[in-house]
Amino acid sequence: MKLSRCFVLILCTSYIGVFAQKNTCIKLNFKGLINNLALKLDSNYILPNNDTINIETCRFYISNIQLIHQNKTIFFDSTLAHLIDMAEPNSMSIELLVSKNIKYNAIQFNLGIDSALNVSEVLSGDLDPTMGMYWTWQSGYINFKIEGKSKNSPSRYKQFQYHLGGYLYPNYALQTLRFKTSKKPEITFTLEVDKFLNGLDISKVYQIMSPTENSVLLSKKLAQLFKVK
Amino acid sequence: MKKYLFVLMAIILVVCGFKLQSTFDLTIPNGWPKPIYDFSKNKLTEEKILLGRVLFYDPILSKNNTISCASCHSQYTAFTHVDHALSHGIEDRIGNRNAPALMNLAWHQNFMWDGAIHHLDFQSLAPIENHDEMDEKIVHVINKLNLIPRYKNLFLSAFGDSLISGERTLKALSQFMLTLVSANSKYDKVMQQKDTFTQQEQNGYLLFKQHCASCHTEPLFTNLQFENNGLPIDSILNDIGRMRITQKTTDSLKFKVPTLRNIEFSFPYMHDGRFKKLSQVLNHYTNGMVPYQNLSPVLIQPITLTSNQKVDIIAFLLTLTDKEFLFNKQYSYPR
Numbered sequence: 001m002k003l004s005r006c007f008v009l010i011l012c013t014s015y016i017g018v019f020a021q022k023n024t025c026i027k028l029n030f031k032g033l034i035n036n037l038a039l040k041l042d043s044n045y046i047l048p049n050n051d052t053i054n055i056e057t058c059r060f061y062i063s064n065i066q067l068i069h070q071n072k073t074i075f076f077d078s079t080l081a082h083l084i085d086m087a088e089p090n091s092m093s094i095e096l097l098v099s100k101n102i103k104y105n106a107i108q109f110n111l112g113i114d115s116a117l118n119v120s121e122v123l124s125g126d127l128d129p130t131m132g133m134y135w136t137w138q139s140g141y142i143n144f145k146i147e148g149k150s151k152n153s154p155s156r157y158k159q160f161q162y163h164l165g166g167y168l169y170p171n172y173a174l175q176t177l178r179f180k181t182s183k184k185p186e187i188t189f190t191l192e193v194d195k196f197l198n199g200l201d202i203s204k205v206y207q208i209m210s211p212t213e214n215s216v217l218l219s220k221k222l223a224q225l226f227k228v229k
Numbered sequence: 230m231k232k233y234l235f236v237l238m239a240i241i242l243v244v245c246g247f248k249l250q251s252t253f254d255l256t257i258p259n260g261w262p263k264p265i266y267d268f269s270k271n272k273l274t275e276e277k278i279l280l281g282r283v284l285f286y287d288p289i290l291s292k293n294n295t296i297s298c299a300s301c302h303s304q305y306t307a308f309t310h311v312d313h314a315l316s317h318g319i320e321d322r323i324g325n326r327n328a329p330a331l332m333n334l335a336w337h338q339n340f341m342w343d344g345a346i347h348h349l350d351f352q353s354l355a356p357i358e359n360h361d362e363m364d365e366k367i368v369h370v371i372n373k374l375n376l377i378p379r380y381k382n383l384f385l386s387a388f389g390d391s392l393i394s395g396e397r398t399l400k401a402l403s404q405f406m407l408t409l410v411s412a413n414s415k416y417d418k419v420m421q422q423k424d425t426f427t428q429q430e431q432n433g434y435l436l437f438k439q440h441c442a443s444c445h446t447e448p449l450f451t452n453l454q455f456e457n458n459g460l461p462i463d464s465i466l467n468d469i470g471r472m473r474i475t476q477k478t479t480d481s482l483k484f485k486v487p488t489l490r491n492i493e494f495s496f497p498y499m500h501d502g503r504f505k506k507l508s509q510v511l512n513h514y515t516n517g518m519v520p521y522q523n524l525s526p527v528l529i530q531p532i533t534l535t536s537n538q539k540v541d542i543i544a545f546l547l548t549l550t551d552k553e554f555l556f557n558k559q560y561s562y563p564r
Contacts, residue, residue, distance in 0.1 A: 119348065128395040130367050136367070212476070
């Protein structure tokens with residue numbers, strides 16, 4: 001029994017050896033930008049509209065990553081979703097294991113969780129409801145969460161909270177992003193957080209916590225603020 | 230390379246160390262539709278059901294460890310909060326709805342009076358995190374469970390390792406709730422020709438089929454839909470029902486049709502518990518309905534019942550009491 005197990009182990013190890021040689025990693029980095037500098041949480045920034053802000057939380061889901069060559073998907077990420085959390089440097093990179101001589105000219109992914117995953121059973125890992133990215137009073141994932149303080153917020157403690165999501169039409173907040181790139185082995189995506197907040201009237205809309213029309217509008221705006229570097 | 234070896238070793242360890250679970254077969258009562266819950270994604274086992282049952286009765290799910298699921302869903306009253314129009318949570322905070330009775334949940338697509346929850350696995354999150362109910366955070370619940378050796382053991386025997394996660398906790402709670410099947414009332418026995426209705430119950434059954442069954446459809450005694458049943462709006466609660474979720478004005482004042490099984494014990498009635506007695510409910514349908522524009526189409530035609538007919542309908546409704554369900558030891562506090 002023990003011998004046969006050993007044999008299986010050797011067999012599997014050699015298989016992985018061969019497998020590893022033929023593959024390489026493409027690393028996707030996500031980076032928050034504010035006033036053209038790397039975003040630091042819990043720091044004060046002055047926006048062009050003269051608001052003083054401080055971001056405490058910035059987290060979002062990236063899902064359905066695909067590498068595309070001549071309009072055909074040639075690689076599909078098997079991980080259901082990745083939670084990018086600006087407070088967790090390790091979460092801000094995603095590694096894709098791809099074939100060594102892969103050629104692609106575009107990359108596509110979703111910002112958020114699609115409706116199929118939204119209606120499935122409770123899931124583990126980054127999709128576990130303990131990750132704080134699930135609405136509890138009404139079913140559905142929060143695609144994007146940004147929280148902090150703003151001088152202009154009329155709320156108690158000057159807070160703003162935007163929890164964006166929604167998986168049912170017409171308030172379907174998921175955004176599909178596609179970028180032309182053929183970079184290897186690293187691609188960096190930036191998100192200009194200052195442009196997002198600068199364009200909002202925080203004195204009026206300082207919290208969104210349900211899948212509404214506003215949630216969809218802001219999600220569309222966010223999608224335009226991702227850039228490939 | 231190292232990473233793969235580690236994964237491989239882990240797989241081998243799991244395969245070798247995997248303890249067989251005792252599978253649990255949920256009996257689907259004869260003539261019932263196919264359950265909506267996808268059991269293939271959360272296969273029932275005795276161990277997981279037990280874990281879910283322990284969690285259901287444990288006040289650790291609430292912020293100050295004072296109330297459990299069973300506080301508002303007590304078995305002897307068909308898993309609802311008897312005697313309270315609006316259920317109360319920790320520190321006697323009063324919510325805005327009447328806790329629904331829990332049974333036959335595998336056949337439900339949406340949960341809550343307004344259908345806010347779309348899958349049983351996510352249902353428990355709502356009361357755990359609601360300010361007026363348990364006012365806790367699921368992530369704190371997991372942290373608290375991790376400190377208790379009993380739970381380490383329960384998770385170990387349920388899942389093969391002692392990892393305590395939100396997913397596992399919620400799935401175990403689903404498992405216990407899925408076992409709450411009520412299908413052994415006198416009504417069921419009559420349908421199986423093991424018992425007979427009295428004349429009065431039989432009269433009531435015929436009247437029920439004529440006036441009530443289009444929404445309270447057999448065998449679940451609910452069509453699982455959302456309907457506006459013409460209740461005058463409570464100006465203090467201003468509860469718009471399903472519209473809160475869909476934001477469609479056509480869903481204004483619509484609430485989920487509740488099951489009538491075990492209705493004898495699940496008083497008070499309606500989403501806000503405004504009626505204490507079944508006679509009041511029947512009087513509402515004959516004399517009290519507000520003719521809203523989106524009133525359930527089957528209620529537009531006025532319902533006329535004599536007082537004797539009402540008594541007959543109530544006699545029939547009492548045949549929906551399932552004592553085997555209400556006193557089933559498998560559902561009670563796990564000693």
